[in-house]
Every structure is written in C-alpha cells, then in structure tokens.
C-alpha cells in the first residue's frame with residue numbers, strides 16, 4: 001500500500017516540503033507520497049482525526065501547530081521535550097511519536113563546515129519558536145554565551161530564561177545596539193522573518209568581519225540582504241535553505257529508516273527558487 005505523509009500548518013500553499021520529499025521518494029523508487037494539508041489554528045484535533053482515518057504514515061508540523069501538537073503525541077523524544085515543540089511525527093497504527101529535527105537540522109550545516117561551537121559567543125537575532133530550537137542546539141554544543149537581540153524585549157527575556165536553564169551565559173540587546181556589537185561574536189544568527197521576500201536586514205552589518213559566521217534561517221530569497229552584506233564583509237555565510245534541507249533529511253530518515261538522498265533533495269529544492 002502506498003504510504004502517505006503530510007505537512008500540516010497554515011499557511012501551507014507555498015511549502016517546499018512536498019517537492020523535497022516527493023523527490024526523495026522518487027529517487028529511491030519508494031511507493032510513498034507527500035502532501036500539504038492545511039489545518040487552520042484551532043482545528044488541529046479535527047485535522048489529526050481525518051489524517052489518522054487515511055492512515056497517514058507521518059507528519060511534518062509547521063506554523064502554527066508546532067507547540068500545540070505536543071499534547072496530541074503518545075510519546076515525544078528528548079529534543080521535543082526540551083524545546084516544547086515537535087516538527088516530525090510518526091504514526092504507528094494511531095500511536096503518534098514526536099521528534100524535533102529543527103535542532104539537528106540547524107547544527108548540520110555548521111558541522112559540515114567543521115566550525116567549532118564550543119566556548120564561542122553567539123548573537124541570536126529573534127526570540128520566537130525558531131530561536132528557541134537554536135538556543136537548545138547551541139546549548140548542546142556548549143557555546144559560552146548567547147546575546148539575544150529582539151524587537152520585543154519581553155520575548156527576549158523569556159528566551160534568556162530558557163537559555164539560563166540550559167546553563168548558558170546570556171545578555172539582552174536591542175536591534176540597534178546588536179548591529180554595533182555583531183562583529184564581536186563568532187556566530188550571528190537571524191531567526192526573525194526579516195528579509196523574507198523583502199529587501200531588509202534585521203540588524204546593521206557594519207561591524208561584521210571575516211571572523212564571523214553569519215547564519216540566516218530565512219531561505220526566500222536565497223541571498224537575503226543579510227547574506228549579501230555579510231559576504232561583502234568577508235564573513236562565512238550559512239544559507240537558510242541548508243537548514244531547511246537538513247531538517248527534511250532527518251525527518252525522512254526517521255520515517256523511512258533509510259539514508260536521505262541529499263543531492264536529489266537539494267537539486268529539487270534549489271530548482272524551486
């Protein structure tokens with residue numbers, strides 16, 4: 001029987017996940033399909049019931065359901081419990097097992113470049129759901145300190161509390177000051193949506209230099225304003241599509257137990273931009 005997988009969220013029309021996963025299934029000749037299924041906020045319970053009825057084999061969970069989905073899981077792995085959110089679910093005869101591949105997916109491009117995180121200083125711009133997974137990832141890699149810059153100070157403070165619980169040193173800065181001090185950090189990560197489909201930069205890049213690694217999780221466009229300016233300043237850059245692809249590959253491996261065909265997935269993804 002064909003196994004069907006789905007990404008659930010709202011909005012979901014422009015999700016790149018169906019293209020990436022269907023390319024992987026096709027490349028390996030697997031009898032599987034991956035669909036985008038819109039579930040509006042507040043309708044997660046009903047949405048899940050209908051997906052269980054068609055014996056959905058697995059799910060990716062995206063905005064706005066990553067946190068709420070936790071209460072519908074029958075079991076959750078350590079990363080889910082740590083972050084308080086899930087993005088990957090396996091359905092075994094109605095028993096839902098949750099995983100979180102955002103954490104590992106974020107770290108993968110850093111590891112691929114053999115960049116050391118231990119004892120480094122991080123400037124994290126943004127304090128939403130994505131930023132929380134990134135704090136957990138850097139905590140695992142034992143960075144020295146995370147400076148959180150965010151438009152809304154209260155949200156930054158919540159994230160800082162979380163980072164402190166994980167044993168990290170922390171500091172808060174506003175977005176303007178962040179631009180002045182960015183160059184003193186080993187990693188500068190944009191976890192806001194600023195730059196997505198617009199020509200804007202979340203912070204000033206004036207202090208960024210060749211000792212910095214600049215990681216933008218925005219992937220549309222590929223060359224965000226932050227990436228373009230950081231490259232001009234000689235920084236090492238990591239693109240948002242690399243995280244997108246890495247978390248997809250990890251989800252694929254959880255569902256199928258097979259090694260994800262990374263290059264086939266990458267070709268399809270980059271072809272979409």
Ligand code: ATR
Pocket residue numbers: 063125126127128129130131150151152155191192193194
């Ligand atoms: P996600 O789950 O993708 O992280 P989110 O939880 O809505 O989404 O978080 C979005 C992040 O982008 C937040 O840090 C948000 O800042 P606020 O906490 O102040 O809302 C940030 N963000 C979004 N639009 C922004 C803008 N125009 N300028 C600055 N920050 C912005």
